[in-house]
Amino acid sequence: MSSSREARWRPTSLRLTIWYAAVFFFSSVLLFGLTFFFLSGTVREQERRIVSGKIADYAAIAQNQGLDVLRDVIRQEAEYEVTTDFFLRLRDAKGAVLAEAAPLWWEGVPPGIAPGDLDENVHWFSWRSEELESELVVGARRVAGGGVLLVGRDRSDTEELLGTFQTLFVTVILFTGLLGVIGGTLLARRTLRPISDLIRTLSAIDKGRLDARVPMRGGGDELDGLVRLFNAMLDRIRTLVTGMRETLDNAAHDLRTPITRMRMGIEAALVEPEGGQGARAALADCAEECERIATMLDTLMDISEAETGVMQLTLRGVDLSALVAEMAETYGYIAEEKGVVLSSRPGAPVAVTADAGRMRQALANLLDNAVKYTPAGGHVDISLERAPGHAVIRVRDDGPGITPEDQPRIFDRLYRCDKSRSVRGLGLGLALVRAVLTAHGGRVEVESAPGRGSTFVVTLPLVTPSRLGAAPEPRRG
Secondary structure (H helix, E strand, O other), rough: HHHHHHOOOOHHHHHHHHHHHHHHHHHHHHHHHHHHHHHHHHHHHHHHHHHHHHHHHHHHHHHHHHHHHHHHHHHHHHHHHHOEEEEEEEEOOOOOOOEEEEEEEHHHOOHHHHOOOOOOOOOEEEEEEEOEEEEEEEEEEEEEOOEEEEEEEOOHHHHHHHHHHHHHHHHHHHHHHHHHHHHHHHHHHHHHHHHHHHHHHHHHHHHHOOOOOOOOOOOOOOOHHHHHHHHHHOOOHHHHHHHHHHHHOOOOOOHHHHHHHHHHHHHHHHHHHOOHHHHHHHHOOOOOOOHHHHHHHHHHHHHHHHOOOOOOOOOOOEEEEHHHHHHHHHHHHHHHHHHOOEEEEEEOOOOOEEEEHHHHHHEEEEEEEEHHHHOOOOOEEEEEEEEOOOEEEEEEOOOOOOOOOOOOOOOOOOOOOOOOOOOOOOHHHHHHHHHHHHHHOOOOEEEEEEOOOOOOOOOOOOOOHHHOOOOOOOOOO
């Protein structure tokens, strides 16, 4: 519980929360500030339009009926309190008040609130009553007959309305700030959860748990894509590490036997008096085991070069039909000695661009395996056919077949279906076949069932893949 609480308030989580809350809060302040600014401007503009309309009505009376009539109208309104919401004052050209109508609470408006040299445009003034704590907005203009008309309106209703909005906005902004803190906390936890999972997974892997994986959230977003790629990378690393570990175990097992034989041969040669026949046979066995170890190391190097793409290939035009016939003839003698019938169906010529030596090496490994595991009286067949864009070579045998559990592993280095390793061999033949074909842009697959033999299918493109480059010109002479 304490660790999860500590993780929740790590510096990164706290920073994300503060940043999110700050951005959310100040964005809200800016938004509500602009809203209040435009709202107050609109309300004030509406207020001035009302006053301007009133001024226009009274100016029309002065224009059409004369200044005296306007004076009488204002006096009548004052007498009958017609315009109690407006402050009205009519002055002559010298500034003397001709008529005034105003609510009782606006009787203290100073006479000189507007200058006497105004033109016919509306000019705006204001006067604030400290006693009433309210403001009077006044529009003034010169009217026909030389008089100056002042019309004012109490702004207390407007200020009350804007004050209500201001209080509402402040309340909303404070609530928004609280939401920003809550949202920032949730966002930081959600954003950093994959990273926390990643840290826990890496810690578990560091402790030796190679099967640890980052849990998927199932959101289908970029973070899920990152988690998927990371888990796939861990799967590949685990496969590589497991493969390397098995390869090392198998190599140690395979090297132990020839080294033991070499040691025993050397010991036998040392006790043989004066280098007799027995000493020479022991040394010959040592040389054979050395050759076997060297072959294993060379094959491992070839496989590594092919898998890493650095294998040097001498690409030329190769007739696979002739190559299949040649390999069938070569291994026909070996099969005959074992009592196995090897037949071939090379078919029509199929030209590909390939390294003839490496292809010969791959086919030799497939035929060698087929003959080795086919019992006497059995049958091995190699055939070639052309498919759209590919050449297909099939090597069939009547051997014991391969179990479904072993089939995905038979192309791994030093892997043997025979767990006891009683059958002599390096366990590198099929791995080399796959590496060579991959280097040529091809592939090899197996179709097999226990007790029903095996068929290895080699597929080779008729067109040279671009990554292999163009075939070199054949040398002359």
